Amino acid sequence: MSGNNKQESRLGKGLSALLGDIQTIGPERKPVGYINKEIAGSKPEQDYGDVLRIPVDLIxxxxxxxxMAFDNEALEELADSIRTFGLIQPISVRKLKNGRYQIISGERRFKACKRAGMDIxxxxxxxADDQGMLEMAIVENIQRQDLDPIEVAMSYQRLMDECNLTQEMMxxxxxxxxxxxxxxxxxxxxxxxVQHDLKT
Structure with a gap:
């Protein structure tokens, strides 16, 4: 057991040295106090860029x-926090033509909110177009959700393939x-x- 732990420790340090630290990027978020609208269905186009309170069944x-996987225990802990303090950081969504909304970033928070019993x-x-959706989802998860190395690698590869990006552009x-x-x-x-071991 101790030998395995030492091996995992060496591997972890090697990955950290190779891959580097994740940097925070993107615009500053608006404060939660900006939330000032509530909807029961679809809203006009001028609501783009605002913060709304949306029924969960429309998301x-x-x-x-x-x-690729959400830790059940971590989700429950987040749900407990949301029950106590509410959702501090709103999720981001785009509006679909059918009046529904699609998550851009914050799916983990969305799942935890549902567990916490929130209806709105x-x-x-x-x-956001499809490319923008992919980019924002990847960046948000990389800087906030601690994706495992293989998930990060697959995300990079997918974005490069779908958006025809070079490594430098990525x-x-x-x-x-x-x-x-x-x-x-x-x-x-x-x-x-080996990839599986890096994911666990």
Whole structure:
């Protein structure tokens, strides 16, 4: 057991050295006190960019969500916090043509809110095409949700493939050095078992 722990420790340090620290990027969030509107259905176009309180049954998950698994215990802890303090940071969504809303970022918070029994959730309304959805979901998760290395690597690869980006362009998108992005992508060439070990 001690040998395995030492091996995992060495591997963790090696990954940290290779991949580098995640940098915080993006605009400053509006304060929660800005929430000043509530809806029961769809709203006019001028609501884009505002913070609304949206019924949970009008919100759909993000099809571009890079996180492949959500820790059940962590979700329950977040739900407990939300029951006590409310949702401090609203989720971000885009408005669909059918009047529903699709999550851009904050799916973990959304799931926890549902567990906490919330019927209405505060959300930033943002405009985004499919590429923008993918980019924002990846960046938000990388800087806030501690994706495992393989999830990060797969997210980078997907964004590069779908948006025809070079490694240099990808690095600029996520605020990291090109070498760090390249090292993440190399993880996808590892044997499947090794990749699985990096995810657990």
């Amino acid at each position: 759909e998950p993000n099809p571009y969500q890079p996180r 959730i505060p959300a930033y309304i943002r405009t 690095a600029q998108r996520v605020g990291k050095k090109r070498a760090s992005v390249a090292n993440y992508l190399r993880l996808l060439k590892l044997p499947t078992k």
